[in-house]
Amino acid sequence: MFFQAEVVITPREGVLDTQGKAVEKTLTHLGYKGLDEVRVGKIVKMKLEAEEEKEAQKTIERMCSDLLCNDLIETFKISVREILQ
Amino acid sequence: MKTAVVVFPGSNCDRDVQRAVCESLKTSVDMVWHEEERFSIQPDLVVLPGGFSYGDYLRSGAMAARSPIIKAVIEHAERGGLVLGICNGFQVLTETKMLPGALLPNTSLTFICRRCHVRVEQTDNKFTYGFKKGEILQFPIAHHEGLFFLPEDELKKLEDSGRVVFRYADPCTGKAGAEYAPNGALNGIAGICSEKGNILGLMPHPERATISHLNGGTDGIRFWDSIAKAFAERGAF
Numbered sequence: 335m336f337f338q339a340e341v342v343i344t345p346r347e348g349v350l351d352t353q354g355k356a357v358e359k360t361l362t363h364l365g366y367k368g369l370d371e372v373r374v375g376k377i378v379k380m381k382l383e384a385e386e387e388k389e390a391q392k393t394i395e396r397m398c399s400d401l402l403c404n405d406l407i408e409t410f411k412i413s414v415r416e417i418l419q
Numbered sequence: 420m421k422t423a424v425v426v427f428p429g430s431n432c433d434r435d436v437q438r439a440v441c442e443s444l445k446t447s448v449d450m451v452w453h454e455e456e457r458f459s460i461q462p463d464l465v466v467l468p469g470g471f472s473y474g475d476y477l478r479s480g481a482m483a484a485r486s487p488i489i490k491a492v493i494e495h496a497e498r499g500g501l502v503l504g505i506c507n508g509f510q511v512l513t514e515t516k517m518l519p520g521a522l523l524p525n526t527s528l529t530f531i532c533r534r535c536h537v538r539v540e541q542t543d544n545k546f547t548y549g550f551k552k553g554e555i556l557q558f559p560i561a562h563h564e565g566l567f568f569l570p571e572d573e574l575k576k577l578e579d580s581g582r583v584v585f586r587y588a589d590p591c592t593g594k595a596g597a598e599y600a601p602n603g604a605l606n607g608i609a610g611i612c613s614e615k616g617n618i619l620g621l622m623p624h625p626e627r628a629t630i631s632h633l634n635g636g637t638d639g640i641r642f643w644d645s646i647a648k649a650f651a652e653r654g655a656f
Contacts, residue, residue, distance in 0.1 A: 349568065352524045401485060404478055407521045
């Protein structure tokens with residue numbers, strides 16, 4: 335089975351996100367009011383083959399701890415859906 | 420003292436380190452490509468140089484920290500061998516977890532390239548053995564991700580264990596701390612060492628303060644001498 339996965343990586347709470355702060359400041363300059371805690375992260379998209387969705391999920395979790403995410407400063411969320419190859 | 424410099428794709432201070440060490444310590448330096456799995460000659464000192472390994476993709480130092488040679492670097496450190504990470508090399512050391520913390524983007528969000536001053540905070544390690552505590556050194560910095568970060572409780576542990584080796588400082592007053600950090604580093608931390616004192620990571624570049632006509636000063640010469648002195652008198656292993 336083939337899966338399309340998306341990993342959303344964001345800075346952990348309490349970790350200074352200078353990029354988020356800069357974006358927040360600029361949005362405020364543009365007139366957007368009531369903004370608070372803008373955080374900038376990244377998305378990693380991938381296609382992968384696995385026996386089932388659970389296996390795909392577990393493989394990506396391992397990828398996150400091995401490389402994609404630094405757990406000291408980042409957190410991640412994974413979404414997986416089956417696709418036709 | 421046998422020295423090896425690891426070269427990653429995107430390293431750009433590898434030859435500066437090679438020349439600085441060669442000229443200061445009158446010793447040959449092995450350049451080791453990151454795809455090697457072991458050192459051909461067992462070094463005493465391994466240097467992870469500055470630069471933009473893998474174009475700083477994903478996180479600075481993240482991909483380099485998973486290079487084949489890193490296993491040999493970790494084994495070398497576990498045996499008590501010296502490992503020095505400068506700038507991007509420091510980022511690699513935190514990504515391998517050989518040193519605690521992470522280097523985040525500077526608060527200014529700009530790349531900062533200029534001279535700066537650091538205060539020697541401790542000399543009970545294999546790198547600043549030849550200095551006096553409280554001495555001020557001038558080393559240049561050149562980085563975009565130099566804000567040293569650790570969660571509060573871990574930062575306190577690091578400070579309490581006396582592992583902060585260099586702190587950004589004012590050369591006139593000799594004061595050091597966060598207010599003198601050009602990059603927003605917590606507690607003004609510019610360099611830290613491992614528990615055993617055989618691994619050092621720092622953001623400033625001693626190799627750019629070694630050859631006088633480069634205008635970065637010459638405090639780097641004393642830094643390399645200090646490592647050689649510690650090695651000669653105390654041994655690395």
